[in-house]
Amino acid sequence: xxxxxxxxxxxxxxxxxxxxxxxxxxVNAANRTLLGGGGVDGAIHRAAGPELLEECxxxxxxxxxxxxxxxxxxxxxxxxxHTVGPVxxxxxxxxxxxxxxxYENSLRLAEERGIESIAFPAISTGAYGYPKEEAARIAxxxxxxxxxQARSVHTVVFVLFSEPDYRLYVRVLDERVx
Ligand code: APR
Numbered sequence: 001x002x003x004x005x006x007x008x009x010x011x012x013x014x015x016x017x018x019x020x021x022x023x024x025x026x027v028n029a030a031n032r033t034l035l036g037g038g039g040v041d042g043a044i045h046r047a048a049g050p051e052l053l054e055e056c057x058x059x060x061x062x063x064x065x066x067x068x069x070x071x072x073x074x075x076x077x078x079x080x081x082h083t084v085g086p087v088x089x090x091x092x093x094x095x096x097x098x099x100x101x102x103y104e105n106s107l108r109l110a111e112e113r114g115i116e117s118i119a120f121p122a123i124s125t126g127a128y129g130y131p132k133e134e135a136a137r138i139a140x141x142x143x144x145x146x147x148x149q150a151r152s153v154h155t156v157v158f159v160l161f162s163e164p165d166y167r168l169y170v171r172v173l174d175e176r177v178x
């Protein structure tokens with residue numbers, strides 16, 4: 001685990017299972033139906049229990065780059081912020097802009113609820129095939145930029161699912177945060 005300080009705000013990077021994070025909100029890498037799936041989406045729905053899907057059914061889906069919020073139910077986290085990352089199509093279909101929007105819109109939604117701590121998985125880098133290094137740079141830049149003017153959010157956790165992904169985020173953040 002490694003921590004970076006942006007003023008009085010904190011970015012923490014660690015390896016783990018995001019469903020076990022005791023933060024105010026965890027972010028789900030969902031699909032546009034918001035009706036569950038595999039990967040982190042599947043893990044979050046399994047850990048949260050069936051009420052999560054029931055609430056998701058009322059949301060009417062979610063566009064790529066957008067974010068919607070639900071309760072966390074049986075998760076330690078109070079909220080789940082569902083966002084839909086872009087499918088990687090070679091980088092000429094606004095993927096960078098849409099991926100950045102996932103982070104910014106999730107953080108904006110967290111601020112609206114007065115959320116103080118939020119954990120992100122590596123959105124779009126699994127089934128959606130986004131190149132991991134480019135995605136880590138987009139995630140880091142979006143979060144660092146947001147924390148410089150955040151009001152309620154003071155801790156952002158990047159939860160990686162493997163050591164190599166963790167080391168990549170540490171390298172990318174070491175480059176950005178002195
Ligand atoms: N905790 C943290 N990270 C996890 C976990 C977990 N429990 N499970 C998987 N991950 C990591 C993966 O290793 C990957 O780095 O989350 C990242 C995102 O991978 P996916 O879950 O495949 O998400 P994504 O690439 O955004 O694809 C979304 O997959 O599960 C479906 O319904 C989802 O259709 C949507 C698509």
